[in-house]
Amino acid sequence: MPPTITAFESSPDRGRGQARDMRVRWAFEEVGRPYDVRLLSFAAMKQPAHLALHPFGQIPTYEDGDLALFESGAIVLHIAERHDGLLPKDANARARALAWMFAALSTVEPPIVELSMAMLVERDKGWYAERLPMLQDRVRVRLGELSARLGGAEWLDGAFSAGDLMMVTVLRRLNNSGLLDEYPDIAAYVARGEARPAFRRAFEAQLAVFTAASRS
Numbered sequence: 001m002p003p004t005i006t007a008f009e010s011s012p013d014r015g016r017g018q019a020r021d022m023r024v025r026w027a028f029e030e031v032g033r034p035y036d037v038r039l040l041s042f043a044a045m046k047q048p049a050h051l052a053l054h055p056f057g058q059i060p061t062y063e064d065g066d067l068a069l070f071e072s073g074a075i076v077l078h079i080a081e082r083h084d085g086l087l088p089k090d091a092n093a094r095a096r097a098l099a100w101m102f103a104a105l106s107t108v109e110p111p112i113v114e115l116s117m118a119m120l121v122e123r124d125k126g127w128y129a130e131r132l133p134m135l136q137d138r139v140r141v142r143l144g145e146l147s148a149r150l151g152g153a154e155w156l157d158g159a160f161s162a163g164d165l166m167m168v169t170v171l172r173r174l175n176n177s178g179l180l181d182e183y184p185d186i187a188a189y190v191a192r193g194e195a196r197p198a199f200r201r202a203f204e205a206q207l208a209v210f211t212a213a214s215r216s
Contacts, residue, residue: 002034003064005075006050007209009039015210016175017203020072021060023169025205027076029198030165031083039209073105076162086162093158100156100163108146109170111138116173139179147183154192168193 007021021037028035044050046057053061054070062069062078069075077098080086088094115135122128150156155164171190174180180187193199
């Protein structure tokens with residue numbers, strides 16, 4: 001039987017491919033491996049059965065036989081280590097790809113998530129107008145550093161890897177912020193990731209869940 005992952009029954013991103021199961025779906029598509037999806041309501045995510053898989057009551061989770069994992073980065077890494085297509089064979093290049101995975105999640109994503117959450121839930125707060133430029137500038141710092149390192153290259157370190165997969169999914173959170181427009185090389189980098197056939201298949205699979213939920 002193929003591995004099973006969990007995803008939102010009704011995604012808060014309205015099918016835009018922002019929910020973190022997107023990363024896992026994309027990884028499976030890149031390595032050409034089948035997977036099953038179990039959809040969860042927000043209430044079910046906080047029930048003991050799911051908390052046994054994910055102690056923080058979130059998605060995605062991964063189940064394969066007697067192995068259960070949580071955290072999208074850990075799941076993508078597990079898939080990449082088991083199947084060809086996401087990690088280089090060369091030991092040094094492989095180590096650099098892993099470093100980019102961690103950079104995406106630990107260095108680039110936190111200020112982007114903070115900005116995204118402020119734009120989502122703080123617009124009616126008195127401090128929002130004053131705080132927003134500060135949050136945007138924090139993101140700009142990371143985008144400027146990433147742009148300098150990318151330097152017009154197609155991918156972060158030679159061929160496409162799990163590092164690029166994670167970085168593109170993180171940067172896509174800025175699609176509606178206008179900030180990517182200030183860094184054309186990064187915008188083009190994200191577009192290259194989104195143009196990959198594996199990404200498109202994963203995106204359509206996640207979108208189909210939202211489309212079906214909105215029709216019911």
